[in-house]
Amino acid sequence: MTLTQPDVSVIIGAYEAMPYLVDCLASVEAQTIDHARIEVIAVDDGSTDGTGEYLEEFAARAAMPVTVIRQDNSGGPSGPRNVGLGKAAGRYVFFLDADDRLGPEALQRMVAMADENGTDVVLGKVEGVNRSAPKSMWGTSVGRTDVFSSNIKFTLSAQKLFRRSLLEHHSMRFDESLFTGEDALFTMEAYLRADGVSVVADHTCYYLVGREDGKHVTKSGSYVLRFDSARALMTLIADLLPPGPKRDVLMVRPFLVTLLPQFGPRYLRDTEEVRRHKMELARPLTQMYWNEDVARRLRVHERLRLHLVATGRQDLLEDVVEFVRAKKEASAVLERKGRRLYLAYPHFRDAPAGIPDSVYLAGPREARTFPGYREDIVGTFVQRAARKVRRALPARDGAARGGRAAAA
Known part of the structure; x- marks a missing residue:
């Protein structure tokens, strides 16, 4: 049997993510893209609330390949993302936070946009749930732009589609010495090194969820x-x-x-x-x-x-x-x-x-x-x-x- 390279590796770093993880993983299962075209790599970063166990249950029943890695707490989101990136095999990677969720057509639309335009980074429209979200860059879908001639510099979170060959060519990883703003550093570098950036503005690709308990994977920091x-x-x-x-x-x-x-x-x-x-x-x-x-x-x-x-x-x-x-x-x-x-x-x-x-x-x-x-x-x-x-x-x-x- 010949193994086919997946289109997208969905990388999920999870710490104390219950019960939000349930909706997060359900949104991955609900993707309209063929499940054979995606893989999930989930890294439990030392959770004690059942996050790791739920990830393993999901892996056992999911229709797509799911790899679960459990490790001691690293103290921030960079470590789990880097571990997941090191295991990724997809043409593209997408970083999904465990307390957020995807829109149903997110991966299908973003992969199509990247393939059609040959771009290295794709931004999908973000909508806030119980929290604010960036707005100025979602006026219209754009096949090819850059960080200088658009407002994308005001959305530097990691929840975007990245061409994996770009990241590997430049040995790009998240800075584990930073406990806030690590995603801004990573995404800005990708914008600057990318051969074009695309924007999907006609479909909500990502729901940024404000947790009622006030906890987030990213620490607020001093x-x-x-x-x-x-x-x-x-x-x-x-x-x-x-x-x-x-x-x-x-x-x-x-x-x-x-x-x-x-x-x-x-x-x-x-x-x-x-x-x-x-x-x-x-x-x-x-x-x-x-x-x-x-x-x-x-x-x-x-x-x-x-x-x-x-x-x-x-x-x-x-x-x-x-x-x-x-x-x-x-x-x-x-x-x-x-x-x-x-x-x-x-x-x-x-x-x-x-x-x-x-x-x-x-x-x-x-x-x-x-x-x-x-x-x-x-x-x-x-x-x-x-x-x-x-x-x-x-x-x-x-x-x-x-x-x-x-x-x-």
Whole structure:
């Protein structure tokens, strides 16, 4: 009998996953793709609630091949995923968390999308159940895109279809030294190394389930772990991309999603010692990667807080965070016949503070919501044209390819 390579290896890392595991595995059984085309590799990471026993019961009756591996607790999701990846035989792999579930046509649609377009990563539409889920990238299905010209950089969870040859060629594995953000590191690297990314937006492929008991496979971690995650992602981006617009586009993600929340409402509850420590942890990251091109891509209150962090102005930061926490609206200051709009958050044009006006300058997208603003069409056109020219420079493209090759 000739063994046929499966299309998809579904890798499930499970820790204390009952009773959510029941619906998770049922969603795998309900897949419309031929069961002969998939295999399941489930790794019980030292559970004590019957997770391992239920996986073995499932393996004994399932219509598709199921491999169950039971091991001592590793302390995080990376270990089980890496173990599963090492056993995978499919052309593609899909990482399924044990408390989530698949949409019925998920694997069939994602495999078809990858095969049709020759892409290495496929994102399937995600829907939150008792929790939020990313939304900005599901407007329409896209056969081929990349991380620079889409919003996929804002969904870096591991629950995607990856071409296994891509992962093996670059020896890609999850970083077991990280206890949060390990999936962001893995997925961003896959985006950057991939020969194209596809998006399936017309079918809910993944249900992201919020557990009622508050437990999740991924540990929330302390603020120090969040800075570790941001540092790792920024370092990866810098290693694979030279300085320039492409790097700046991607640096927005760790600054906005990982770093900025540390200087949001929770900052007001921090002790003075923790506040100083956060500033110390942020300092090397802002010195290396914070610049005007990253800053201008953010909204004013986001830019202002990170500017104060980057310049070490802890004395001014609390006022701004309190203003944002209270959901106050900054007054608009229109100049140049309505073509320039500043948002007067705390310390705007306060001489002792010395914060440049440019920090408070609203970009066109943010400014359009204010009555009286008149967009400078000519200026915007010139800026966009200049950015396109910079991106098209042969030297820049050559350097980008050289950077990726060196990192490979």
